[in-house]
Every structure is written in structure tokens, then in C-alpha cells.
Amino acid sequence: MEYRMLGKTGIDVSVIAMGCWALAGDEAWGPQDESDSIATVHAALDVGVNLFDTAEGYGDGRSEEVLGKALVGRRDRAIIATKVSGNHLSAEGVVLACERSLKLLRTDTIDLYQIHWPSRQIPLAETLRALQRLREQGKIRAIGVCNFGLLDLKDLVDLGGAESNQLPYSLLWRGIEHELQPRCQDVGMGILCYSPLAQGLLTGKFASPEDVPAGRARTRHFSKDRPLARHGEDGCEAETFAAIDEIRRICQRVGAPMAQAALAWLVAQDGVASVLAGARRPEQIEDNVRAAELDLPSEVIDALSAATARLKEALGANLDQYQGAATSRFR
Ligand SMILES: NC(=O)c1ccc[n+]([C@@H]2O[C@H](COP(=O)([O-])OP(=O)(O)OC[C@H]3O[C@@H](n4cnc5c(N)ncnc54)[C@H](OP(=O)(O)O)[C@@H]3O)[C@@H](O)[C@H]2O)c1
Secondary structure (H helix, E strand, C coil): CCEEECCCCCCEEECEEEECHHHHCCCCCCCCCHHHHHHHHHHHHHCCCCEEECCCCCCCCHHHHHHHHHCCCCHHHCEEEEEECHHHCCHHHHHHHHHHHHHHHCCCCEEEEEECCCCCCCCHHHHHHHHHHHHHCCCEEEEEEECCCHHHHHHHHHCCCCCEEEEECECCECHHHCCHHHHHHHCCCEEEEECCCHHHHHHCCCCCHHHCCCCCCCCCCCCCCCCCCCCCCCCCHHHHHHHHHHHHHHHHHHCCCHHHHHHHHHHCCCCEEEEEEECCCHHHHHHHHHHHHCCCCHHHHHHHHHHCHHHHHHHCCCCCCCCCHHHCCCC
16 A cells, blocks of 8 residues: 655555545435444555545534444554534534544544535634644644635635645546646645545446436436436536446456546546545455555556546536536535
């Protein structure tokens, strides 16, 4: 496993991390067995994963609770990244949310505490002051953000910056390449890639849009007519599944499993500190970490980029996976 420093923190994180959202067993992911979750965390540690990403918002604390339980006796081997929700960003709210997360995670310090979504109500300066106080008190070690677009990033940098920006990034979701990826690099913030498998689409296990469970068929890849979609757009189902077919062909040609190739492609992109691969069973994380060992030749990386170029253009610059350009939460 390769480890990279997160921003300027001095904290080295594995290039493949475990995303813990599905451990919540919520509407997006469906029921999740606790013993599977715990076994998955243990398997991740055993194969060299040290970064675990969760959030208070995942199942209203359920994902944090399960991760905390799984790390009993193993806490020193893990870097815990969690998030404060957008509705808890007042000075008081941040402190209360942090105390609850510490309790659920059964720890006395959070390694990376991230703003889950920027707030349009609470001034960023207020939230950052509260986070800085928590860091001075040793309750958190580093401050990160998620879903900060160019304008939010500028405000953040003007106020002193943060160590990482967690963004949606995968072969099927390349919007950050337009401007945000180079900007994060310029300001020294590590990129943590979320939904790197496009929520399972890049494993190749769904043959058509109809096969994708409704909780996932709500991203802007899919038509507005899918039951849980709220983006109001036509979607890009044809381009998405054409891209998946082409990725499958390339992977067959080079003898690499699709999921691993998709993750290895991300590890090779500029500015990426770690790839947050969601997993809910041990064999998934074991599979996914093999990507860290997969040294794809540049010719294959380029072919994978070419396979998804058309989809990248069709999805445009709006980075919000779930909401259309008019109501995008990115700024
Ligand atoms: N900051 C944010 O706003 C934000 C937003 C989204 C996600 N995230 C973070 O990013 C993490 C990853 O993103 P994600 O969970 O949305 O999606 P993802 O990593 O793209 O997809 C994960 C899902 O794909 C399936 N899978 C994973 N590995 C597989 C394998 N080897 N073979 C077959 N199927 C496999 C599993 O679900 P099934 O077995 O059910 O198919 C798994 O839960 C999250 O857990 C979370 O920590 C952050």
C-alpha cells in the first residue's frame, strides 16, 4: 500500500481508504449487517488501509457508531475522518456535533474533521473559528472540507484554508478536472475522491440503467424519471452505459478487473491524496486495495480517459451529483 501526506498535516493516509457510508444501512444503501461492517473494517486494516471516512449524517450517527465499535482495540491503526453536517455549522452546533461524534466513535480525538457541505446561512469564518478551537483543545487534529467549489474555496483560502477537499471524482464523474482539481493543488489541499466507483457502476455489475437500485439511480447520470431522482434533467444514461462498455472492453484487453482499474486510474490523477472506496463486505475492500498495486501503463490510463471524455462533456461543469445546475449546491 502506498501512503501520501494529507495536505500539510504530517498525517500519511493510504491511497485507498474505506468509505463507511454504506455501514449506515440507510435509504441509499439498504439494510447492512453489523457483523459484516465490523469484519470489513478489520479486513481493511489487515490489508494496509488506515483511513476511514464517515459522517454524522450517515444514518444519523449509525455509521460512526459501527466504525467506533469496530475500532475498539485497534484505534491506533486508524485515521478517522468524519464530517459535521451543514445544519450544525454554527459555533455552538460544531461543538455539540463534535462531542456526539467523539462519543459514537469511542475516541478522544478525530483525525480529520470536515465540513460536509458549505453553509449558505452560517458565515464560514464562524465555523472555522469553532473548528480551530476544537483543534487547539486536541479534539480534532486537522480540518478539512467537502464539496467546496471554486468560490467557496476562495473564501476558505482567504480565511486561512484547510488541509483537504473531498470531492466527487471517478471515471464517470470528472467535472473537477475543468478547474477545481488544479486549484486545490495550487493551494496545497489534498483531494479525497468520493464515489470513486460511481456507487458500484464502475464494478460493471449493472448491465443497464434498469438494473441500478433506485437509491443510486438518482445521480445526474440517470433520467429525471427514475423514482428518486430530483435533478430534473434528462440525464446521460446512453453516454454513461456506452462509457461503461468501453471501460469493460479496455479492462478485458489488459486483464484488469474494472473496479480496480477505475480506482487505479484515480490514484494516478494529479492532486489525489486518497480514494475513498465504499465497501460493505470484506471481499470488496480486499478487491479494492488491489488497485493500489495495479500499475496501469500510461497508455491504458489515457484510453480510460478517452472512453469517458464524451460523458464528461455531457455532464458539464456542475459538480452536484444529485441536483441540476439551477439548484446545484456547489458554488
Ligand atoms: N463528502 C460527501 O459529500 C460524500 C458523498 C458521497 C460519498 N462520500 C464518501 O465516499 C465513500 C465512497 O463513495 P460511495 O459509497 O458513494 O460510492 P462508491 O465507493 O463509488 O461505491 C461503493 C459501493 O460499491 C459497491 N462495491 C464496492 N466495491 C466493490 C467491489 N469490489 N465489487 C463490487 N461492488 C463493490 C458496494 O455496494 P453494493 O455491494 O451495495 O453494490 C459499495 O458500497 C462513502 O462511503 C463516503 O465515505 C462522501
